[in-house]
Amino acid sequence: FTQEVKRQGLHLPTHLGALVVTQDEECLPSGTCRQMEDTFGVPVYRLFRIDLALFLTVECPECHHFHVWDDLYWVEVLEAGLAQPPLGQQGGYLTVTNRFARLCPAIRYMTPVQGELVPPGCSRGPKDSRLQLY
DSSP, X not given: OHHHHHHHTOOGGGTOSOEEEXXXXXXXXXXXXXXXXXXXXXXXXXXXXXXXXXXXXXXXXXXXXXXXXXXXXXXXXXXXXXXXXXXXXXXXXXXXXXXXXXXSOOOSEEEEEEEEEEOXXXXXXXXXXXXXXX
């Protein structure tokens, strides 16, 4: 994409307001997104998706965490053995249970992504659970 934009001499800010980038079951590092912002001249936000669990969330432009729709998903942060991290230890592996797929639900689908739950409090979703991904 970057090569094609350069090859055609496009000035992206005249065509769009932001870019959203994604990888399945991974999240691009924020440093990579900052480099893309410098290259393209538009804000770049990360989309985190887990196809097998039908999970989708996007980086909030205000708080830069990932908001979780609690009515659709139950997200936990667990250690490899499906145990809660010890008190005082931050982070672990994200597990997702979708609440809407009644015929074929994903229950505690463990991702290879590490992160932690952040308390609600963003003005764009004041009651939403939020994720910080590592």
